[in-house]
Amino acid sequence: xxxxxxLKMGDFLLVTIQVDLYDQLAENLESDLINTINKHNSKxxxxxxxxxxIIDSFMGRILGNIAVMSKIMDAQTVVVGMQPAVAITLxxxxxxxxxxxxxLNVEKGMDLLRxxxxxxxxxxxxxxxxxx
Amino acid sequence: xxxATNKEELFIVKEQDVVxxxxxxxxxxxxxxxxxxxxxxxxxxxxxxxRNLLKYGGGGRVIIESVTNGRDLGVRVIFIDKGxxxxxxxxxxxxxxxxxxxLGLGLPGTKRLVNEFDIQTELGNGTTVTIxxxxxx
Numbered sequence: 282x283x284x285x286x287x288l289k290m291g292d293f294l295l296v297t298i299q300v301d302l303y304d305q306l307a308e309n310l311e312s313d314l315i316n317t318i319n320k321h322n323s324k325x326x327x328x329x330x331x332x333x334x335i336i337d338s339f340m341g342r343i344l345g346n347i348a349v350m351s352k353i354m355d356a357q358t359v360v361v362g363m364q365p366a367v368a369i370t371l372x373x374x375x376x377x378x379x380x381x382x383x384x385l386n387v388e389k390g391m392d393l394l395r396x397x398x399x400x401x402x403x404x405x406x407x408x409x410x411x412x413x
Numbered sequence: 414x415x416x417a418t419n420k421e422e423l424f425i426v427k428e429q430d431v432v433x434x435x436x437x438x439x440x441x442x443x444x445x446x447x448x449x450x451x452x453x454x455x456x457x458x459x460x461x462x463x464r465n466l467l468k469y470g471g472g473g474r475v476i477i478e479s480v481t482n483g484r485d486l487g488v489r490v491i492f493i494d495k496g497x498x499x500x501x502x503x504x505x506x507x508x509x510x511x512x513x514x515x516l517g518l519g520l521p522g523t524k525r526l527v528n529e530f531d532i533q534t535e536l537g538n539g540t541t542v543t544i545x546x547x548x549x550x
Contacts, residue, residue, distance in 0.1 A: 303432055337461050373522075
């Protein structure tokens with residue numbers, strides 16, 4: 282079965298989605314990620330979607346699920362690199378990805394994860410996807 | 414008056430068929446010089462509708478066409494299934510309504526992404542959804 286690789290980098294997990302997502306693939310990623318967080322006791326997950334050309338309601342929901350589930354497992358999720366057209370389309374579709382923290386690129390996403398880890402999770406930071 | 418200039422038909426029976434379908438629709442958009450944003454909206458709409466076709470209609474066929482109305486070029490995608498049909502179409506078009514476990518954004522959300530949206534359904538006889546995205550729409 283096709284799977285998206287999950288890389289371990291210290292306390293963080295790095296996922297770069299380089300293929301077109303379909304429902305089963307997204308569902309596999311969701312369960313694989315949660316299992317990997319558990320296995321490595323990871324504190325953060327960075328998901329790079331810069332190569333993803335479309336996100337529909339199902340995949341958007343999976344991203345939201347991953348963020349919520351990892352939070353319950355004491356890990357932060359940051360989604361980085363969303364293409365502008367994807368952000369606009371998601372909002373028009375009616376999906377605001379509430380609860381998903383995003384950053385412009387991998388570097389900024391890593392900074393955000395580190396900051397969240399060392400400063401504790403004092404406040405909820407939610408960035409508006411449409412501003413990217 | 415909308416006329417079709419180029420057309421092809423794909424059969425969708427399993428989830429993996431969705432990726433090649435999205436690629437074909439994208440190619441139609443690229444061919445008429447559609448912007449990235451409009452392409453993304455069209456492909457996202459296609460992705461939503463083809464999920465319905467698989468989930469509720471048990472698969473079906475999808476027709477992709479290049480169309481023109483004399484002023485603008487566009488892409489028309491028609492989703493035809495022979496599933497159970499939709500009981501209450503007005504309800505199905507409401508934001509947040511779903512008989513499944515989804516968010517219920519599929520039909521109303523899709524309608525917002527395209528320029529023309531038509532749905533014909535008959536209980537026991539299936540559902541046909543037609544969308545058009547104009548190049549400059």
